[in-house]
Amino acid sequence: MTNKQDTLAKVRVDKWLWAARFFKTRSLAKAAIEGGKVQLEGQRVKVSREITLGDRLTIRQGWDEKDITILGLTEQRGPASVAQGLYEESKESVARREREALLRRAAGGLNKPSHRPDKHERRQISRLRRDGAPFSESD
Numbered sequence: 001m002t003n004k005q006d007t008l009a010k011v012r013v014d015k016w017l018w019a020a021r022f023f024k025t026r027s028l029a030k031a032a033i034e035g036g037k038v039q040l041e042g043q044r045v046k047v048s049r050e051i052t053l054g055d056r057l058t059i060r061q062g063w064d065e066k067d068i069t070i071l072g073l074t075e076q077r078g079p080a081s082v083a084q085g086l087y088e089e090s091k092e093s094v095a096r097r098e099r100e101a102l103l104r105r106a107a108g109g110l111n112k113p114s115h116r117p118d119k120h121e122r123r124q125i126s127r128l129r130r131d132g133a134p135f136s137e138s139d
Contacts, residue, residue: 008073008074008075009052009073010050010051010052010073011050011051011073011074011075012047012048012049012050012051012075013029013033013038013040013045013047013048013049013050013051013057014026014029014030014033014047014048015029015075016051016070016073016074016075016086017029017032017033017038017059018077019074019075019076019077019078019083019086020083020086020087021077021080021083022059022061030047032059032060032061033045033046033047034047037059037060037061038057038058038059038060039057039058040055040056040057041055041056042058051070051073052070052073053070053071053072053073054069054070055069055070056068056069056070057069057070057087063100063101063104064097064100064101065093065096065097066089066093066097067089067090067092067093068087068088068089068090068093069087069088069090070086070087071085071086071087071088072085072086072087073086074086
């Protein structure tokens with residue numbers, strides 16, 4: 001019996017994204033495609049579009065954007081080790097994602113307060129939310 005992965009010439013993009021484990025369900029893959037989060041060769045793609053070996057996809061998931069090249073086709077979802085062999089992410093894409101993650105981590109530290117607000121600070125916050133009045137030194 002031949003391997004179904006070897007005999008496929010084209011696969012629907014939603015099935016492939018699910019099989020390659022980019023999305024947990026096909027309906028999540030479909031929603032991402034319809035929302036414009038998946039592009040084929042820089043163009044928006046429809047759910048039923050068939051992809052072939054060598055096609056380049058851009059997939060946006062949350063903050064991350066991945067540029068991948070398709071190396072294998074399958075409609076069956078298998079183990080993660082097999083799914084990782086279905087595509088290759090470009091080195092520029094990996095470097096960009098790591099750089100952006102580093103910037104997000106660095107920026108996230110600026111927004112964290114060093115302590116919980118005390119009674120006086122809570123009153124200032126509630127006054128600001130209620131009235132939109134700026135803080136004064138006498139408060």
